[in-house]
Amino acid sequence: MKIKTAPITLVNGLFADDVAANNRGLAYGDGVFETILVRGSRPLWLDDHLQRLAAGAKQLSIPCDIATIKRDCIQLIAVFDAPMAVLKIVLTRGASLRGYTPHPASPDRIVSIAAYTPNRANWNSGIALALCQTQLSSQTRLAGIKHLNRLEQVLAAEELLRRGYQEGLMMLRGSVIEGSRSNVFCVVDGKLSTPSLSHCGVNGIMRQHILKHADELGIASTVREFGVSLLQRAEEVFVCNSVIGIWPVTKIECMHKQIGPISHLLQREFDTYFYV
Amino acid sequence: MKIKTAPITLVNGLFADDVAANNRGLAYGDGVFETILVRGSRPLWLDDHLQRLAAGAKQLSIPCDIATIKRDCIQLIAVFDAPMAVLKIVLTRGASLRGYTPHPASPDRIVSIAAYTPNRANWNSGIALALCQTQLSSQTRLAGIKHLNRLEQVLAAEELLRRGYQEGLMMLRGSVIEGSRSNVFCVVDGKLSTPSLSHCGVNGIMRQHILKHADELGIASTVREFGVSLLQRAEEVFVCNSVIGIWPVTKIECMHKQIGPISHLLQREFDTYFYV
Numbered sequence: 001m002k003i004k005t006a007p008i009t010l011v012n013g014l015f016a017d018d019v020a021a022n023n024r025g026l027a028y029g030d031g032v033f034e035t036i037l038v039r040g041s042r043p044l045w046l047d048d049h050l051q052r053l054a055a056g057a058k059q060l061s062i063p064c065d066i067a068t069i070k071r072d073c074i075q076l077i078a079v080f081d082a083p084m085a086v087l088k089i090v091l092t093r094g095a096s097l098r099g100y101t102p103h104p105a106s107p108d109r110i111v112s113i114a115a116y117t118p119n120r121a122n123w124n125s126g127i128a129l130a131l132c133q134t135q136l137s138s139q140t141r142l143a144g145i146k147h148l149n150r151l152e153q154v155l156a157a158e159e160l161l162r163r164g165y166q167e168g169l170m171m172l173r174g175s176v177i178e179g180s181r182s183n184v185f186c187v188v189d190g191k192l193s194t195p196s197l198s199h200c201g202v203n204g205i206m207r208q209h210i211l212k213h214a215d216e217l218g219i220a221s222t223v224r225e226f227g228v229s230l231l232q233r234a235e236e237v238f239v240c241n242s243v244i245g246i247w248p249v250t251k252i253e254c255m256h257k258q259i260g261p262i263s264h265l266l267q268r269e270f271d272t273y274f275y276v
Numbered sequence: 277m278k279i280k281t282a283p284i285t286l287v288n289g290l291f292a293d294d295v296a297a298n299n300r301g302l303a304y305g306d307g308v309f310e311t312i313l314v315r316g317s318r319p320l321w322l323d324d325h326l327q328r329l330a331a332g333a334k335q336l337s338i339p340c341d342i343a344t345i346k347r348d349c350i351q352l353i354a355v356f357d358a359p360m361a362v363l364k365i366v367l368t369r370g371a372s373l374r375g376y377t378p379h380p381a382s383p384d385r386i387v388s389i390a391a392y393t394p395n396r397a398n399w400n401s402g403i404a405l406a407l408c409q410t411q412l413s414s415q416t417r418l419a420g421i422k423h424l425n426r427l428e429q430v431l432a433a434e435e436l437l438r439r440g441y442q443e444g445l446m447m448l449r450g451s452v453i454e455g456s457r458s459n460v461f462c463v464v465d466g467k468l469s470t471p472s473l474s475h476c477g478v479n480g481i482m483r484q485h486i487l488k489h490a491d492e493l494g495i496a497s498t499v500r501e502f503g504v505s506l507l508q509r510a511e512e513v514f515v516c517n518s519v520i521g522i523w524p525v526t527k528i529e530c531m532h533k534q535i536g537p538i539s540h541l542l543q544r545e546f547d548t549y550f551y552v
Contacts, residue, residue: 009297018294019302021285021386026295026366028426029305035374060427061434088374090302093430098311098364098390100426100433100457110297114374137413137476141431149425150304150376151336154369155417157376158337181376200413 003081007114010072023108025092028100029148032056037243038085041077044273045242046070048205053089056145062093062107072111082115086243118274119244122166123267126248126259130168131228132156136177136200144203156180167239172199175225182241183207186234187262192221193230206242213269219262236260245274279357283390286348299384301368304376305424308332313519314361317353320549321518322346324481329367332421338369338383348387358391362519394550395520398442399543402524402535406444407504408432412453412476420479432456443515448475451501458517459483462510463538468497469506482518489545495538512536521550
């Protein structure tokens, strides 16, 4: 196969643009997904992403063959030519007859790759955050996992588009949980805090790496419930995910924030992962 | 086209078995759906289903061309030969690049038909209901509509399969909301009650028709919040949807129930819609 620059997709290991119309991913959002940054043909934290995919699939009782999915990823990266790209993995429970009941089926894996242009301006200068009107809902059986039921994020993204924001925070009954497509951290009295995800939210790979690096750098961090008042008190706020990296926050609605030393320190730690 | 008996599908008006792998229905469950009973080539309450589809699509800002979807339904019914069948309509926001933001796109309509065998035994003799461990989550922006984010129902259906139940009730913070694939009614002191769906749940077409007919029959009915204790007090309980009709409930976990006069009266009203 020749080198490609337009998006390409492997459906169950074969180059294809279609999936079965009776796929349960389409019918019920019955599956999980991952998006992975690829820089110079190297996927960032691929094994972490595959582990999370497998954990989410297990939570939904969907069989997940990590080795095969990894092979798909490597095959796509090998034939795709772009300085930076994003791999997307979707794993669904496969096709089925009508009805919610998840009878044993052969899961479908849909792996695709497309070119990606990082936003260095946001990394350097920060972004303004909205507080989304769309609330998250509480579902402990799905909390943390990156499943395909994403209507709340779509509704939030529609709001953000309408209001001219690049990102916004989503709440559950007064508690800040995450951004529409990122996790959120704040720094209060020099200490890092990020919301607990026990009721909802995606346990981001970047979030996990930040918590780990903070520990190694001697920055205290806690995972806990908090509301907007803590963001008001915070010296620093940033959002993160494993594709964008770390975007400092300079404004949340009408609250102004400075880009501070801990944001800078963490950005320096991860800079080489996200930029050439 | 010759008469078919195996399931057939129209994707955007053309006979097809596949949809685009980058469809937002698959990526995010970004769409709505309907299932419609077809008896002797006559779809039951088709216009009501199309109205609800359009209302759900509007809530998600997805364009919905009812006339075209209706044409697809009629085309499938005309070429499909079975005494009873179920039509399924899925309307998604269409294909898009990666990312939650719902940029204007051409929506995809996937309409399919398959043979259906009604369960007369359940209609006549009733069923046992479980109380599902899987809770519903509260999301006012999606309450009532039949959207494609159905993981909670899939998890509940998995529970029911494991425990050997045909249907189960789903709750939100102590309030009964609906069955995993049905709405629920109970009769207390001769009066019909069905749960409020302001926080979650699907506003079933059968539920709407039951409320309307009850009114015409002089049976008092209320839509309100209630918990399991009301089910305990209830003289009668039944579940319903527009494919199964009305299934009386003879047991909820260890609580025994009788099939009573109001269930029988309503079943007689609707019998000709569901059975030959």
